[in-house]
Amino acid sequence: MSLPEPGMTLYAGAIGLIVIGIAGIVISKNLFRILLALVIAEAGANMMLVLAGFRFEAIAPIITGQGMPMVDPVPQAMVLTAIVIGVGIQALALSLIMRVYKAYGTLDMRVLSRRLEQDISNDAGVSPGSSEEEPAGVRPLPSPMGVISKQGADA
Amino acid sequence: MVERRSVRDLAALLFAGGLAFLLLVIGAQFVFGSAPMLIGQEILKAAPTETGAANIVTAVVLGYRGIDTLGEIAILFTAATAAGLVLGKRRENARRDPDGGFILVASADLLFPLLLVVGFYIILHGHVTPGGGFQGGVILAAAFFIPLLARPGTPVNHGGISLLEGLAGAAFIIIGLVSLYQGHEFLRPMLEKGQLGSLISAGTLPLLYLAVGLKVGAELAGLLAHIADVEAEES
Numbered sequence: 001m002s003l004p005e006p007g008m009t010l011y012a013g014a015i016g017l018i019v020i021g022i023a024g025i026v027i028s029k030n031l032f033r034i035l036l037a038l039v040i041a042e043a044g045a046n047m048m049l050v051l052a053g054f055r056f057e058a059i060a061p062i063i064t065g066q067g068m069p070m071v072d073p074v075p076q077a078m079v080l081t082a083i084v085i086g087v088g089i090q091a092l093a094l095s096l097i098m099r100v101y102k103a104y105g106t107l108d109m110r111v112l113s114r115r116l117e118q119d120i121s122n123d124a125g126v127s128p129g130s131s132e133e134e135p136a137g138v139r140p141l142p143s144p145m146g147v148i149s150k151q152g153a154d155a
Numbered sequence: 156m157v158e159r160r161s162v163r164d165l166a167a168l169l170f171a172g173g174l175a176f177l178l179l180v181i182g183a184q185f186v187f188g189s190a191p192m193l194i195g196q197e198i199l200k201a202a203p204t205e206t207g208a209a210n211i212v213t214a215v216v217l218g219y220r221g222i223d224t225l226g227e228i229a230i231l232f233t234a235a236t237a238a239g240l241v242l243g244k245r246r247e248n249a250r251r252d253p254d255g256g257f258i259l260v261a262s263a264d265l266l267f268p269l270l271l272v273v274g275f276y277i278i279l280h281g282h283v284t285p286g287g288g289f290q291g292g293v294i295l296a297a298a299f300f301i302p303l304l305a306r307p308g309t310p311v312n313h314g315g316i317s318l319l320e321g322l323a324g325a326a327f328i329i330i331g332l333v334s335l336y337q338g339h340e341f342l343r344p345m346l347e348k349g350q351l352g353s354l355i356s357a358g359t360l361p362l363l364y365l366a367v368g369l370k371v372g373a374e375l376a377g378l379l380a381h382i383a384d385v386e387a388e389e390s
Contacts, residue, residue: 011182012179015175015178015179015182016175018174018178019171019172019174019175019178020171022170022171022174023167023168023170023171026167026170026171027164027167027168053192053195055192060285061199061210061211061212062209062210062211062212062283062284062285063203063209063210063211063351064209070199070211071195072192072195073195073198073199073202073211073212073214073215074194074195074198074215076212076215077212077215077216077220080212080216080287080289080290081216081223081224081227081289083289084227084231084289084292084293084371085227085230085231085234087293087375088230088231088234088235088374088375088378089234091234091235091238091375091378091379091382092234092237092238092241092378094382095237095238095241095242095381095382096241098242098382098385099241099242
């Protein structure tokens with residue numbers, strides 16, 4: 001590895017946080033846990049951005065008159081705002097989750113998807129598992145034997 | 156059913172593992188720890204003379220990417236508005252949780268002025284030290300939210316919060332428009348640069364950060380108050 005040791009650790013940590021978060025989003029059944037996993041993934045993404053502008057020999061980009069080299073300020077400025085935006089998004093997601101819990105009394109995705117499907121089909125006036133556009137009866141398709149014998153007659 | 160779920164979990168784990176491998180392979184190609192800094196180098200050189208801010212991150216957030224910051228504040232505003240819309244208004248006669256005990260209420264009252272001072276300190280020193288409007292704004296929101304947690308019975312003045320939020324946002328845009336009126340670009344830093352590193356320096360950047368801080372603080376406080384203000388379950 002050409003990477004310096006502490007850098008590799010930080011880097012693996014950032015990727016690890018993203019992967020843990022995404023695995024949590026995919027595996028979790030509880031809506032609130034999915035939100036928490038999203039928060040973890042977001043932390044990993046922010047860390048990755050900061051690391052992208054990181055330099056080992058440099059100091060924080062604040063002028064103190066020492067003349068030392070400084071790290072890249074652009075990713076830091078982006079992450080600074082991204083963190084606050086992230087909090088806003090999480091609060092919005094949390095308020096949506098609260099509404100869902102109030103309406104259905106559960107946060108389990110499996111139960112929720114069943115109940116939601118039921119409600120949607122109730123509102124549409126169809127039985128669950130079907131849609132309004134479904135044909136009313138069985139379509140009178142010609143039987144395969146009839147088609148074959150017709151072809152035979154043509155030949 | 157159990158089998159199908161475990162298959163799904165296994166597939167999810169495989170997906171996550173593959174993603175980790177992909178990210179690591181891409182990451183191993185970067186030269187880590189010595190960023191190229193194509194724009195960063197230029198900004199580090201030009202920022203002190205162009206904006207007069209000792210904290211270059213502040214110079215980037217407000218000086219070079221001012222309009223992006225305006226957009227980010229707008230996102231926060233949208234999130235706060237949407238959360239208020241989703242959670243709805245509280246009925247007047249809805250049951251409220253009782254106040255916290257003496258220790259909780261007293262310490263919340265004690266913390267309030269301290270958090271307020273720290274928040275404003277961080278906002279006003281955003282151009283010379285680490286910190287600024289976003290960080291200080293969050294502390295301001297905490298200052299207003301902690302007394303609310305201790306006393307859930309007190310109604311929240313959402314109108315006042317919205318007014319403060321609107322005024323702060325308007326101030327940010329007006330500072331940008333003044334620069335436009337004077338024949339510069341929108342949100343270009345104005346006024347005297349002052350001495351690098353002193354409190355009164357960097358022209359309009361501290362004013363912009365004050366507006367950002369007040370707006371972020373008011374929005375987060377309003378958001379948290381909305382979430383805390385949801386009607387308690389009828390039991």
